[in-house]
Amino acid sequence: MATFAERMNRMAPSGIRKVNEKALAMERAGETVIHFEIGRPDFDTPEYIKKAAIEALQNGDVFYTSNFGKMELRQAIAEKLKRENGLNYKPEEILVTAGLSEAVFAVLATILEEGDELLVPDPVWINYRNVPRFLNAVPVSYELKEENGYQLDVEEIRAKVTDKTRAIVIVTPNNPTGGVLARETLQKLADLVIEKDLLVISDEVYERLIYDGEQHVSIASLPGMKERTFTMNGMSKAYSMTGWRLGYVAAPEDYIAVLNKFHQHNTTCAVSFGQTAAIAALNEEGDEVKEMVKEYQRRRDYAVQAINAIDGLSCLTPKGAFYIFINCKALGLSSADLSDYLLENAKIALVPGSVFGPGGEGYLRMSFANNYDNIVEGCARLKDAAEALKKEACR
Numbered sequence: 190m191a192t193f194a195e196r197m198n199r200m201a202p203s204g205i206r207k208v209n210e211k212a213l214a215m216e217r218a219g220e221t222v223i224h225f226e227i228g229r230p231d232f233d234t235p236e237y238i239k240k241a242a243i244e245a246l247q248n249g250d251v252f253y254t255s256n257f258g259k260m261e262l263r264q265a266i267a268e269k270l271k272r273e274n275g276l277n278y279k280p281e282e283i284l285v286t287a288g289l290s291e292a293v294f295a296v297l298a299t300i301l302e303e304g305d306e307l308l309v310p311d312p313v314w315i316n317y318r319n320v321p322r323f324l325n326a327v328p329v330s331y332e333l334k335e336e337n338g339y340q341l342d343v344e345e346i347r348a349k350v351t352d353k354t355r356a357i358v359i360v361t362p363n364n365p366t367g368g369v370l371a372r373e374t375l376q377k378l379a380d381l382v383i384e385k386d387l388l389v390i391s392d393e394v395y396e397r398l399i400y401d402g403e404q405h406v407s408i409a410s411l412p413g414m415k416e417r418t419f420t421m422n423g424m425s426k427a428y429s430m431t432g433w434r435l436g437y438v439a440a441p442e443d444y445i446a447v448l449n450k451f452h453q454h455n456t457t458c459a460v461s462f463g464q465t466a467a468i469a470a471l472n473e474e475g476d477e478v479k480e481m482v483k484e485y486q487r488r489r490d491y492a493v494q495a496i497n498a499i500d501g502l503s504c505l506t507p508k509g510a511f512y513i514f515i516n517c518k519a520l521g522l523s524s525a526d527l528s529d530y531l532l533e534n535a536k537i538a539l540v541p542g543s544v545f546g547p548g549g550e551g552y553l554r555m556s557f558a559n560n561y562d563n564i565v566e567g568c569a570r571l572k573d574a575a576e577a578l579k580k581e582a583c584r
């Protein structure tokens with residue numbers, strides 16, 4: 190009989206994939222589902238990046254690389270962090286990982302003892318709750334509230350710091366809220382972090398997907414923060430490279446050496462020819478990312494006004510990433526039941542907000558990484574379904 194280590198019970202299966210699997214099963218049965226559940230860009234990887242990978246493969250770039258990542262890539266990342274984020278990292282302060290997901294696991298495994306507390310946003314991308322639990326550490330939620338424009342509240346965080354608190358996670362732009370942390374908020378947080386001697390895990394994977402002239406600020410660029418921050422980023426979202434599995438973490442060199450031990454025993458190194466393509470992605474970028482962002486913004490603008498015109502639903506305009514966090518409290522169903530209802534009746538797949546933490550209850554996450562026509566059709570289906578639900582409730 191199969192038996193499993195107890196630690197596996199501490200990780201929940203992905204609630205995002207659960208919706209996706211159900212949608213795929215419906216499609217196999219002949220239904221047409223509109224997918225708003227998966228957080229992956231729908232664009233192909235830009236041609237110049239694919240070309241670099243193909244050339245690398247043809248040139249025999251098929252072997253293990255340095256476990257830290259190719260030096261030329263670490264150099265390109267250091268230059269990017271300087272150019273775009275005002276950060277001064279040496280290549281030796283950068284570790285290339287198999288996606289940011291691996292970097293998250295490596296960093297949390299490196300810094301958390303059993304019983305340590307990790308401050309995590311609520312709601313947030315699910316790994317930040319599951320990985321600490323796997324490590325027998327304790328994720329402690331701090332709230333990101335719609336009424337505060339999804340900014341964090343430093344005084345609430347202060348009240349939650351205990352002698353077991355080791356670090357705080359920030360995700361800006363945020364998945365699932367689309368909120369972008371303002372410089373003043375980050376400065377107040379930095380003051381608290383220094384006062385309480387904490388570490389910061391700064392997830393910046395959506396940093397390039399930002400709208401309306403908003404500015405992304407890397408917390409490590411604030412005075413006194415570089416030495417206590419893990420700046421986490423990757424190629425997945427900006428360059429539409431989710432399947433390439435390329436991420437990185439920038440941190441003081443002594444941390445990088447220890448993170449690399451985890452990485453050596455986990456994946457050894459990121460994909461060799463993918464790393465070569467990532468060098469091209471960073472060094473040879475033209476307008477590709479800008480064009481994708483322009484299209485995301487067009488879809489976002491349509492969807493936000495369409496949703497706010499639906500009786501019973503509302504949303505803030507996301508400032509970054511490609512998610513709209515839809516307030517559905519007025520429809521009177523739990524977010525999980527509403528997600529099921531919408532999938533089964535309207536054939537639109539949205540993720541229940543509760544998947545991202547208790548603070549997500551009463552919301553649905555809609556990814557607008559889908560084409561414009563599907564967004565228009567999906568919003569029309571959402572409107573019809575909300576009206577039908579309202580009528581049922583009145584009966």
Ligand SMILES: Cc1ncc(COP(=O)(O)O)c(C=O)c1O
Pocket residue numbers: 228287288289290291314360363364392394422423424425431435436
């Ligand atoms: C906030 C956040 N961080 C990290 C990741 C994972 O990125 P990667 O594809 O680089 O593993 C995701 C993926 O959805 C995410 O939403």
